[in-house]
Amino acid sequence: RHTRYWRDWSSDVCSSDLAPASETDKAKKLSLQQYGETTSSTTEYDHLISLEVGGTNATSNLWPEPNATNATGVNNPKDPVENQLHTAICSGKISLVDAQKAIATNWTTALNAIH
Secondary structure: OOOOOEOOOHHHHOOOOOOOHHHHHHHHHHHHHHOOOOOEOOEEEEEOOOHHHOEOOOHHHEEEEEOOOOOOOOOOOOHHHHHHHHHHHHOOOOOHHHHHHHHHHOOOOHHHHOO
């Protein structure tokens, strides 16, 4: 069975009503436990499609994301990409669906999809 890991509506993405960190942290902790994993100081357990781009806390949308090379603490190079895509969605430079496809396919090239 296919589990959806994104939402289809851009109006919510552009509001300030994203899931609170406490809710996201609970989902991440539960998902890690289900995989038999624990947190790591060199990896962030994060969303494939971020909440800023309409992602959800579904287990299928969470993955272990390595930090930047030689980073101390959590230093996630994907975060600025997520923020720029969010801004582009809300300003009409990219559709929500296209942004989600771009970041899920290859986040390192996702910004190339912005018109």
